[in-house]
Amino acid sequence: MLGFVIQRLLQAIAVMAVMSVIVFFGVYAIGNPVDIVIPPDATQEIREEAIRRLGLDRPVWEQYGIFVVNLLQGDFGRSFIYNEPVLQLIGGRLPATLELVLISVVSATVLGVSLGIYAGYRPDGWLSKTIMAVSILGFSVPSFWVGLILILTFAVSLGWLPAGGRGETVELWGIRWSFLTIDGLSHIVLPAVNLALFKFAMMIRLARAGTREIMLTDTVKFARAAGISERVILRRHLLKLISIPIITVFGLELGSTLAFAVVTETIFSWPGVGKLIIDSIAVLDRPVMVAYLILIALLFVTINFVVDLVFALIDPRLRTKAAA
C-alpha cells in the first residue's frame, strides 16, 4: 500500500511539473501584456521601464526559472493589475466561489438523487416522465441563457430577488460569507440555481439509471421475497449500491464547478475566482492566470489522487466480498 501511495505521489508531482511548463509557456504564448496595459501615450522610455519592472525583458526560460523558484517558496508573484500578491487575491475571492459551488452542488445532488430514485422506481408514472423531461431541459439549455432568463424573470419582471452581487456578508473565521444573512441568501439563490441546473439533471439521470438496474437484480428480489419492506430496501440496499458512482461524480463535479463557475459568476456579478480569472484574461494579467491554472491543476491532481487511494482501499474489500 505504501509503495502504491509513493508511486502515485511521484506521478502527481510529475504531472504538476509538466502542467507548470504547459501553463506558463501557454500563457506566455498568448501575447505580451505590455501591449495591453501600457497606455498609448507612454513614451518609449516609460515603456522600457515598465517592461523592466515586470521582468518581461528577460528571456522566457529565465522568467520560468524565477517563477518556479518563487513557486517552491509558496510565492505565486504579484498581480500586474492589482499590485497584490496573487495568492491573497485568489484567496480573498475563494470563499465567494466556495459557498456558491457547495450550495449548488450539494442541493443539486440531494434533490437530483431523490427525484432520480423516484423516477427509476416508478419509471412509467407521469411524475417520473415529467422529471425526466426536466432533466433533458437541464442538459440541453445553455447556462448562459438560463442565467439571463432567471434574471429577467425573478429580478426584472417579478422583482423578488436581486439581479447580481453578493449582498450583505457576515464575518466568520476572518472570512466574509453571504449565506449567513437573509440578504446574502437572497443573492445566492439565482446564481446557485443557475449553476446547479446541469448537475441536477445529471444526478437525476445517474440515480435513475442506477435504480432501474438495481431494482431488477436478485438482491432486491430476494429481499422482497424475505418480506423486507420496500422502504428498507430503498434505504438500505438501493441507496448504498447507487451511491458509489454518485459520490465519484459528486467529487469530480465539485472540482470542475469550483474551477469553472465562470459563466455564472460573470452573469450574476458574483465576486468569485471565476470572475477574477475572466477579468485577468481580458487584460493578460499573467501572474493571476498562471497561478489560477496551476491551482486548478493541483485541485484535479489532488482529487484524482484521493479517488485512486479510495479505490485502492475499497479494492480488497470488494475482493473478499466476491470470494464469499
Add this chain to the structure above:
Amino acid sequence: MKTTFNLKRLIAAGAVAALGAGAVSAQTLTMGVRGGPESLDPHFSALGSHAEAAKHIFDTLVWSGTDLQIEPGLATEWTPIDEDTWEFKLREGVKFHDGSDFTAEDVKFSIERIPVVTGPTTTTIYVRRVSEVEIIDDYTLNIHTDGPAATLPFDFVRLFIVSSEAAADFSTPETAAAGFNSGEATIGTGPYKYVSWEPKGDLVLERFDDYWRGMGAWEQVIRKEIPNDSSRLAALKSGQVDLVNYVSSVDYLALERDAAVDAIKGDSVYVMNLQLDQREDTPKVFANDGSKLDENPLRDPLVREAIDLAIDRETMVDIVLEGLGKPANQMMPPGFFGSSEDIPMPEYNPERAKELLAEAGYPDGFKIELYCTADRLPGDGAICQGLGQMFSQIGITTDVNAISKTVYFPAQARLEYSVFMNGWGTLTGEASYTLGSLAHSNNPDVKLGAFNRIEYKNDKVDELMQAGATMLDADERRATYEEAMELTMADRAYISIVQLQTVWGAKAGALEFDPRFDEDTLAFFVKPAE
C-alpha cells in the same frame, strides 16, 4: 364617519412611508459601472476606469471639464515663467478628509511618489516632463521641466493629490496597495470619503461635508462593479442600482421604448480610425489569387483615397451603430484643442473609388485582411464588418477579423497587420496626445510616435509636432496642431470613420447629469431630478 377617519389615517401613514422611502433613496446613489478601479492608490494605474473611481476621493491639480478642456482644480492658475518652469498657484482653504490642510507639500509629495509606486499601466506619463518641484510657499509651486513643456497643464488632469502625511508610510510598491486598499492612506480632498472597497466588488463612499466645491447631493455613494452589459441593465431595471454606464447599442433601442428608464446619450471621446500600413513590404495584402503583390498598394495615395471614398459613414452610424455615433473626419472630436474646422467631411462615392483603383493599376482590386477588436469599444466589431462589405463593393476583397483585444493589441504591436481599425480617445483633450503618438514617426529620441504602428511619416507633420511641444503660447500652438491635423488627414494613412457615443441608463425622471466626453460617471455631478 368611521370610514373617513380610517382613510385619513391610511393616507397619513402612506405619506409618511413615501416620505421616508423618498428620503432614503435621495441620500444614497447606487451606480452600476462596467469596471475599475484596480486599487485605491490613485497613482497605481492610468486606466480610465481607475481614474474615474479615484476622482470620487481625490482631486486633481488641473480639472478636465465635461468637454475635456482644462479648468482650475486644486490649482487656481498656472503660467509659464520661463522656458522650462511653470508656476502653479494653489487653492487655499482646501481640507483633506482627515481635517488637515492641503498645501504645496502634498503636491510635491504626490508628484514624486508617482514614479515609485506606479504599475504597468503607468501613471508616470502624467509627470514625465517634470524634472524638479520647488516649493515657493504653502500655495505656490514652481515646476521645472526638462525643456519647454507646453502641455504640462494637460498632463496634470490626472495628477491626483494624496495627503503627504497619510500616505507617507505607504509609498513603496510593496506597501502602497495595502495602505490604500484598507483606507488608511486613502485620504484625499475629493467630494467623497472612503468607507470600504474590495477588488472587483463594491466601492462604498460617504459624503465629505467640507469639500471645496460644496456639498455633494448624496450622503452615500455605492459604486458596484458589474462588467456584464446585460446584468448591469438588469440591475437597473430591478431597482438594485439607480444608474448604469455603457448601455449597449442593442439595449439602447429597447430602452428608448421603456418608460421606466431614461437613456442618456453623450458624445464619446473615442474615434474609430482605419489605419493603413505604409511599409514597403506589408504582410496582409495580396493579389486576388492570393499571391504576393510587387508593392504595397496602401502606399499609393490613389488607393488610400479610394478606400476613403468607399466608406459610407452615414450608413455606418444609422444602421451599424443604431444611431449611436457621428461621422468623423478627423482623429479628434470637434472643439478639442488642435482639431481643425477646415477639414471637410469625406464623401461617399464608390464609383469614383473604383475609377481611382483602376487608375492606380488595380482595375480588379486586390485582397486584404482587415483586423479590429470585437470586445473593446461599443460597436467595434460591427463597424469592422460594415467596412468589410463596403470595401468589397469597390473590388477590394476583404477578410474581416474582429477579434479579442488580448490578441489584437500584441499582434498590432508586432506590426503584423496591414489594414486595421483602432478606437482612439484623446483623453487629455488636445492634439499632442493623439498626433504625437500616432502621426509622428516612431522616434524614441524625441519621445514621439510610440503608437505609430503603420510607419506613417510626413516630415512636415513631424516638424510641426516637435515645434508645438515647445510652444508655450496657446494660440500659436493650437494653430500648429491644427495644421498638423489637416496634413495628417489629407494623407489618409489614418482614415477616421465615426465618433462613438455612449449611453447611460437611469431610473426614469430620477437623475440629472451632463455626460462627459471621457465617459466618466462621477457621483458628485449627478443630481436628483427636481
